Amino acid sequence: MKNKEIIRSFRLAVSLLELHDENPFKIRTYSNAVANLERVDVPLESLQISDLEHLEGIGKSIASKIFELNQTGSFPELDALLAATPPGVVDMLRIKGIGPKKIRVIWKELGVETAEDLLQACENNQIAALKGFGSKTQETIKNGLLYSESSKGKVHYATVEKYSNELVSFLQTNLQTNLVAVAGEVRRRLEIIETMLFIAAPPDPLQVPVLLQQRPELQFDEVKSGPFVWRGQETQTGVRVEVKIVAADSFYNALFQYTGAAAHLNSLYNDTDCLLQLVNQQKFASEEEIYQQAGLPYIQPELREGRQEIAWARENQLPDLITDEDLQGILHNHTTYSDGAHTLATMATYCRDQGYHYLGICDHSKAAFYANGLVEHRVKEQHREIDELNQKMSPFRIFKGIEADILADGSLDYNDDVLRTFDFVVASIHSNLKMEEKKATERLLGAIQNPFTTILGHPTGRLLLQREGYPIDYKTVIDACAFYKVIVEINANPWRLDLDWRWVDYALSQGVLLSINPDAHSTGGYHDMHYGVQVARKGGLTKEMTFNAWPLEKVTNYFEERRIKALAEVK
DNA sequence: GCCGTTTTCGGCCCGACTGTTTTCAGTCG
Structure with missing residues (x-):
């Protein structure tokens, strides 16, 4: 069984344990185990129970469950949980905006066991009438149901x-x-x-x-x-x-x-x-x-x-479309410093061995606590390691980047003294995703106006087939990027592909550069760049306007000039 | 269920927001 499938089974177990109101600490343990398993970069199926027990957050019990998963495809506790839960209720766990606790109430109080019944209950206002629920929650559920319905078969x-x-x-x-x-x-x-x-x-x-x-x-x-x-x-x-x-x-x-x-x-x-x-x-x-x-x-x-x-x-003006081979470097990647699976050295070596000339490391910033985001002293620690690696790996170059959280008011979560230490900054929204268009747009504008922001990360936060992004005024955002010379990311993760390719031509018409970033959380993640290239081509993106298709020297100069400009502005 | 002992029990990761309350539980990242 692949690691991903094992992790999926444990994730399901976590949700089911929550649904059945099990001991919260036990749930936390399972959930910790999931987080730890995500960082394991050897095939779990190759490990014996004794090896598994040595993994962080994995004890005797979970180790034997992993082993059994590999042997049989399941483990007794998961089977028992599934047997005790109607399949429709298990499906309901996928609906965004409600979690196991609320699903439990709906299931137990109303006897709702299928998506159809749930939709019916929304139509009849039965959900809003439940204690702890209201009309907004009902609306969220309804929208979630309709969205997952529209995603079926896709x-x-x-x-x-x-x-x-x-x-x-x-x-x-x-x-x-x-x-x-x-x-x-x-x-x-x-x-x-x-x-x-x-x-x-x-x-x-x-x-x-x-x-x-x-x-x-x-x-x-x-x-x-x-x-x-x-x-x-x-x-x-x-x-x-x-x-x-x-x-x-x-x-x-x-x-x-x-x-x-x-x-x-x-x-x-x-x-x-x-x-x-x-x-x-x-x-x-x-x-x-x-x-x-x-x-x-x-x-x-x-x-x-x-x-x-x-x-x-x-008009004979067809763009000469970007190709996989045009890419010179990989920006926006995570390491074990935050929530990545591979170390900085591993990420760098693999990147170089794939023939790229530079790598941008952008671990999560401190506001992303859930992702082990970097508090200030860990930023310094990482920068020291990058300096060392750069000495060893030259002429290959690692850029010191960060994926800085855009806070609710549009500011970034480090002060200027920290921001100035990075070669470049990817600014992204990770929290409070439920926003009106006006608020979301203003929040992005705040980040775009920050002189330290180099790249705007996944502009809408969408997860294709899972949740819509927050609504934004694309033109206003792109125009601002043009004015403040902010590069826009095409996040190449197949679940994101955000900026949407339908806005690439507009961005190009305004002179906005785009960067095809994998947002890799492991070395394997680099290969997602291919999907970014595919959608970028759909949007008409050329090599010249793809920032990470630029050679190392040009990228270095760009970062340097921008940083000098930013420093002058905040003085 | 895991961990790390004050070593076989007791404690166990955050912060913001939303929608619901009327002080807080649930959800998200």
Whole structure:
């Protein structure tokens, strides 16, 4: 069992223990164990019970539970807790804004055991009438339910990327043709995927369902399928799968038609004709040929959303999109100083060995107590270690950064004397996420105006498919970043991808630089940068405007100049 | 349930906010 799955099981156990009103100290122990397990960087399944017991926060009891999880996929106490809880109540734990205590009340007092009943209870005002509840809590629950309902069957792009490539290879190999490709949302690199769509031109259409039947993870939906379309579901993720079967000479027409969003296909490429009409008129031997026929340069799939790519193409102004290989360094990363899994030295070495030239360490600041945020003397300690490593690892460079919490009033949680010791500062909101647009925007503006703020971190705090970000006035925030020369982060974590790519072109139009930051909490986290690049490309981001695609020297100078300017301002 | 002893019991991480209260419990990060 992977560490992540083990941790997930214990997290569930924590919630269930809370739900069943168990001893709070026992709950705290489990919860501590989760926090400690997150920092373990060896596979837990490789450890014996005696090794497990030596881990911090893990005693005899939890050690044997971890061991049993590995053997059987569960442990008796978890099974017992699950058996004592209706599945619908377990699902309710996912709703943001209410926790186990409130769920317990709803379950016990009202006998609500499913999401449907819960929604009904909200509609009937039964929730608001409960002791300790009110109309706002009821509204929160209702919104949470509707949000999770709307998230059903949807997954993050990162969840399907590898799988969809594998399925293409599988079909190509077994159909003995190269004419199989990913289309649709996945090819356009949308951050959320509802359907994995494939186009295949097999020698014999009947081969496709036969082959797909060999895949145990795929469930066939006979009713929705036809002779030239296979529809079903990938059962691990619940995401829909669709394979369109076409003749070889229609392959590129189909690929084109099922890649672009409707708005792209319906766009006029001259004064009278749209791309869809064009592609219905004749057969093409490549997508390049289609655009050529339309008198346009080739448009990358991720841009085909029907926004302004046609206008760009018509003026020959298509951006030269950023690539994974363009990135020179990795900014905004955590270490064991705060809530990361790997030490500073490990994070630095791995970064260098991946071929990058610089690393920005941005552990949590002191207000983030829950994440072991750095109080002032630990900042100094970290800076000493960075100095030492920089000596050893030169010309590779570690920048002293911090992810400073933006407090409720828009100020940062260190004073200027501390802020001045960093090479750069990523300012992010982590607390009080429930805000009106005006308050959230003003809070961000406060941070943007701080002369020490270098980068604005995950601007909306959203967690895709889990919670919406706080609402912000994007234009005002981006305009302020332009005015105060603050770089905007594209947080590359597949759950965040925040700044949303739909605002990248506006930021660029205002001259705002963007930085693709993984927010890595382990060395593996660096690889999330790939997802950041994907959405950045959708937004039209170029190498020139990607801050961490700049070479080391240029980045060093930028930080230095900004710091000097900040020091002059606060004097 | 874990830990660290004043070493087999007793104590056990925060701070802010919200929504509900009318002094505080629940939730979040």
